[in-house]
Amino acid sequence: MLKSILCVDDDPITLMLCKKVIVKAEFSEEIIFANNGQEAYDLYQSFVVKKDRDAIFQFPQLIFLDLNMPVMNGWEFLDLFKDNLLNEFSQTKVIILSSTIDPSDYQKAKQYQMVSHFLSKPITVEMLQNLKPLYS
């Protein structure tokens, strides 16, 4: 089981579903939520500070990221993360969880090294069971 993961999505129902499925699949001990890219980025900036102060702080090992979000979308978050946070969180992986059908999104995702999967919604227990061996 993972220690901590971050779910980024503007849809509260999706977040609720994520939480229930993750709990049910026993995928992670802790689940952190963010409503858009900006919130997620702000969180990570606070993690940088905490990480320095608190050696045992568990920052998320995995991010479930939606693409289409207000304020800051998934791509913008990935760009900021890549440019500013990748050194600090080089082990962090991102799973894009989206309803998109645009083929160019799939192509674009391949350009980010930290993106390990591109999955289609909804999140399911089976999906997480398959991912489990890869992240523990």
Next chain:
Amino acid sequence: MKSKSNIITFIFIITALFLALISHLAFRNNLKNNVENFNSYHFLVDAFLIIGTGILIRFVIARNDKRNIGILKQLQTINTEIKDSNERYDIVAKATSDTIWDWKIQTDEFVWNKGIQGVFGYKNEDVGNSSNWWFDRIHPEDSLKMSVKLYSFLEQKTERWQDEYRFKCADGSYKYVFDRGFLLKDIDGKAIRMIGAIQDVTKQKEEEQRLKLLETVITQTKDAVVITNTDISENPIPNIIFVNQAFAKMTGYKPKEVIGKSPIMFAGVKSDSNELKKLTESIKNYQECFIETVSYKKNGDEYWVNFSMIPVTNKEGEHSHWISIQRDVTKEKNQEREREQLIQELTRNNKDLKQFSYITSHNFRAPLSNLTGLLNLIDDLPIENEELQEILNGFKRSTHLLNETIDDLVKVVIIKDNPSIQKEIVSIKEIFENVFFQLNNQINLYKPIINIDIEDNLSTTINRAYLESIVLNLMSNALKYRSLTKTPKISIIAVEKENSVNLIIKDNGIGIDLGKNSDKIFGLYQRFHNYPDSKGLGLYLVKSQIEAMGGSIEVESQVNKGTQFSLTFKKV
């Protein structure tokens, strides 16, 4: 001559009488009254007369002789000249290709030289000897005009006679001839004889007509034709020496306004300098050149001209002229521009629509995925209220159907957007195994008889996901539209044919009335049976996917007998 001999006799008598009188007067006084003297007197008178007339005769004879010798010599010279002239005539007649005729007008005797046989093919015995024979062989269309001119000449109203007409050959064909003649007149100036020379000008005439015909190409064509010289010392484009009517019409310039000037005068502000540069370079190198540029008419209007410049050489192979063919392509250019604008607009619209379809799909799918996800979670929760369970089941089935529909629509959208799809080598058998696995529940439920005839190693280069989707669609159709009275039977045959793979899926189901629906069967939202879960998308999707991979599909079906789909894919 008669009068001359009379004169001589007359002079002789006068002279003799005169001498007789002189001698009588001279001797009368000296010998008077003496008989002896009388005899002597008569003798002397006679002797004087004889001597006198003898001297006269001698003088006359001598003069006549002298004159006769002169005449003889003259005759001899004339004779030689005639002989020479005759010889010359014969030689000339032989040497010339002309046919010569000789017409004695009063007696209407008409003589031809051998040309009438050689040139026109008449046999010697066929050639007539009157002027009628000649007239009869002149082309009816030419004879009136010709005879008017000829009689006007014979009546000596005109100085010269020469004419062109068509003359009939022995074989009935006509030759164009050029005939020249002159008149011989008697002392009174009356025309007595006419001699003519006929030249066969058929070849020249035909060449002339050919050239005239060729010329009509230039004069009648709708394309502007400009001919220039090759002198580029003054201007980079040499000066015009000819323009046709179409050029005048196109530009508004009269020929005299442009002849002697360089076509550079038609260029202006909007002319394409690169194109003009290309043209002048080609001219420098004697190379043909084709350009398109804006050009200007006399009234200043601009037009698009399609302009060619082609070098022309003379017989010696020297570069002698340039021929330029020009066409006003303003209309085409405008159409082209409109077309480009339209294409741009359509491309933009298309892109917008595509984006719209992506966003719409996304926005459908996002809440739908929540529904699906939440329903998945319900599965494991115990529900005691039966009515709630029923409601939830309905809720679940509807969600599932909605999900399938949207998935199919999304597939269609993506197929239509991706003309180039990835292909890989796919085993046909493997595809069917995957599909059977997915249809496991239905197969177990309906227990169809499935006959499979696929070679183990049969494979094709294709998009795996598409082929799987196609087979899944067709197989689930075969199950869905099974006969309710017969055991479902499905035959699958896949064979390799030359460079393609042929796949046949045949069932014994309820079939489709192709007579009514042949053009609709692969259409979007076409449903042929009142089944609650048929969406009218399956076969549309199948056809789209097959065609996206360059394949084709055909269907045969009979109501209550079954349906057969035959698919063809290219092997590579």
